[in-house]
Amino acid sequence: MPKIEVKQAGLERYSTLKPSVDELAEMLPAVKGEVDEVNRETGVLKLEFNDTNRPDLWSTAGAGRALRTYYTGWLPTYEFFSRPGRSLPDEGRRVTVDPSVNEVRPYLAAFALSGPAMDAVTLDDLIQTQEKLCWNFGRKRKSIAMGVYRSQSIHYPVRYQAVDPDTTRFQPLGLEKTLSLREILKEHPKGVEYGPIVAGLPKFPFLTDSRGEVLSFPPIINSAHLGAVQTGDQELFVEMTGTDLPSLTLAVSIVACDLADAGYTILPVTVEYPYDTPFGKTVTFPYYFQEEVKAELGFINKLLGINLVGEEAQNALAKMGVASRYGNGILTVIPPVYRNDFLHPVDVAEDVAVGRGLASFEPERPSDATIGRLTDAELFGRRVRDLMIGMGFQEMIFNYLGSRRDFIERMNISGTDVVQILNPMTENYEYVRNSIAPNLLEAEGVSGNALYPHHIFEVGKVVRLESSHREGSVTTNSLGWLSAAPDEGFNQINSRVAALLYYLGKDYKVKESSDPRFIPGRAAEVWIDRKAQPEFAGVFGEVHPAVLENWNAGVPCTLGELNLDVLAR
């Protein structure tokens, strides 16, 4: 969930409202936001926005715009958008795309702006927008990266091409020397951070102006010269490169609207592609590409459980900044230039609901009579639990993830059927347990000072690799139990197994087990009698002292584990 920092003064400027922090906290839910932190000294608020499909909210300007729209009835319009079949004049601001980037990073969108000297609030917000858009919406620059430049030094047309990473050199922002593109990946902090995006490519994306002056090495770093933007700048060039043109175009629209709201004139830039794009070969940005969405008012009313007329629905949408038409029972939504989150009429329905306010909906109990029921496994598990408790056992609940050391090495097993995690966060949580036994022994190991005897059990799940299965493994409901006492031994656990299986109504036979976790000759396999042939259900016995030693357990233990899915059959 993206979090942004806003200055209270900035938010007031863009929203034209002066809410207190408490009032703001009440207002933000309308845009799926909340106040995360407040610094009363600096007046900086940290806001969190939950809707990952609304990147337009991730800036002071965007959040302020949404609040202004919702709470004042303002419906913003922006006149600098080209549309399909109607491009605005670019006055020579053009970017030519070289065919070489098609296989590398195929799309670029851009615009320019001019206006008042850039102040700190606007510049900070612009930098934050860049970060949030490229990190959250642009997948850490993988699909969207953004660059901002001083445009008065740029000689159009700007050239976007893919170049040889070893022979192309320039001085990146933040370093005092000239480096090759490949060296930048190793030596510049941004190169180290974002390098993996391009490292495997034969050629790297590169942006220059018509004289060959370097703008940037997207998506990594700007040049030290054209790419150094600071307060006081009045003329800027903004570009974004990436892999998905609609996302890129939307991101450009969002930044353009933010800067327009900050008082800048947005100047169109035309990008000429040598290959076809979803919007044609020549596209002038900012570009409005969203399509109208039609939704039946009856559908919306039914989904929301209300009965609005067309005008009421339109008014609700307007509060969300959404223009619409209504006729013949059909609501036609014209998505705002900075939004692209209307995939289905349900998205329109939600905006109607939020525009009206959830508080206006009277809760109503679902009236369908249905029969409640627990799963058979749960019911069987409860029977088993009750019997174990009746035998004096304390129920435990353990984590299912653990280390190789605990789940395999300390158990003296080979561990060939234990599910391993490819990307563990730490080696402490790298395996999924294939047995409850290690958890029980861990408990015994850390509980040497708890009054003896110890009788503990868990009814829970275990997972074992099984190559014949579609998902390569099987999850099983399992009962594991352990007793620790100075005089604990096979006779005691043997009696408990007999009692348990008697009350579960299972006839069974035992066979001597060679399970390495137990003392040889003091462990038994449990085989349930079946008409066809006996079915294996588990093992029990005296835990081998070598295993006890591995767990620092100083008292004799018996341990058993039974497959409840087998017993329940």
Added chain:
Amino acid sequence: MDQDTLVKSLHPLEVKVLLTFGTGVPLTAGVLGEKLGYKVGQANQAFSWLCGKGLAHETGRTSKTVYEITELGKEQLAGGTPEENLLKALDKGPVAMAEAAQLLGLEQKDMGSAYGQLAKEGLVAMDDNKRIVKKAAESPRLKTLRTLLQKASEADLDESVLSEDEKAILSANAKKRGAAASVFKVSERETVVYELTPEAGSAVSAIRAQGVTGDELGALTPALLASGAWKTGVFRPYNVAAPPSRLVIGRRNPYQEYILGVKDKLVSLGFEEFDGPLVETEFWNGDALFMPQFHSARDIHDVYYVKNPTHAKEIEQPWLDRIAAAHTNGGDTGSRGWGYNFDRDFTRRLILRSQGTVLSAKQLPKAKIPGKYFGVVRCFRYDQVDATHGADFYQTEGIVLGSDVNLRTLLGLLKMFAIEVAGATEVKYVPGYFPFTEPSVEVHIKHPVLGWFEMGGSGIFRPEVTKSLGVDVPVLAWGLGIDRMALMSLGLSDIRELFTANIENVRLRRRS
């Protein structure tokens, strides 16, 4: 302590002492043994209790030397000392030293010292053939030793009442430590002298007033029942306020108890339980929930990937084709889709289930309409483990299917949960966001103890989810964060405590 409670707290061993002896009389364990027939242990127990209640106090200690018979002493008392046995053996004629040792089962050196001692006293001598011969019939020393062994086997010997001869013999045959090789063990023994205090006087009056004699019946035994002796006896009242000893019992884990309570509540509200495997595919964990494959929440660092095998053999049809179409262009769901090329390899990728909603999605193809379903299921999330994040944890999720369910019934459902499951006093709804629901609602509740907090998330499943999985009616989907309520109920603040391996912590834990 009032007199009544005091009398009740007295054990018969104490009562008899109080009734038998007056204040100011010196009392020892020996005295109690003599007058009341107490064993030493019983006497000491009575003194200890009486002193604890202020009814007796210690007035002094005397020390004496005592001899007690050892195991070896007992053996020799029964089987004869080596010297006695040697003399006896010589009655049949002279015997060579080695032969005698073998005959008597003695080691060479013990044989030697037995011979040496007897020879010194002129009882035996060596003849010309190096054979031992008997010279005298009687040894007063051996006779005295035998008498002492006999006495010591009955009661420890008090040095102060022994003759000089006896003392000499004892000290030759006793050791303080390592006495196993000697027939006597000598030790210093302290005798503690007590007296009853003036308070004992009033206790005696109270005892008499209540008619307590010290002969009351203690534990009711099968023998008492069989003999019927209880009919003529009086039961000694126990101090029922005495602190009980600890009992460790078998019981449910209180967290499980909480979960069972939630499950039972949901069943009572008409919900049917679902469950499923811990290893899932990207298909069910994300794709089926209309989370685009390029979504940032689906990067490698948000779910745990299974190392081997990496992919499921296949994904169930027709759901795979239908979900793929929904992602690409909406399919027949009325959506325009996400507009990208659905990756059919990625969708088979095996992972550990990261959200309970997976099971809600899997329930859709087999769900009844109308229908209500729920699950309390273990999930795995790629998070740093801390007080609020576990390596694995429980999620409570469910769905409601019905041709007439809508946003208002969703709010009604949430209100029902807030009151019935969470015990809330007030409910507030705010717009939420989940990739698989639209509209989405977060529910905040005011709990009488916890105050306002987020109880859960919910929404109406997107048609891209439901239609693709064969359901044509609206489906309410909800999830409840019951961990927080469970922690509160157990008086805990760290989620890791819910899964602790510490037996004592679990044993002591209880619900408030």
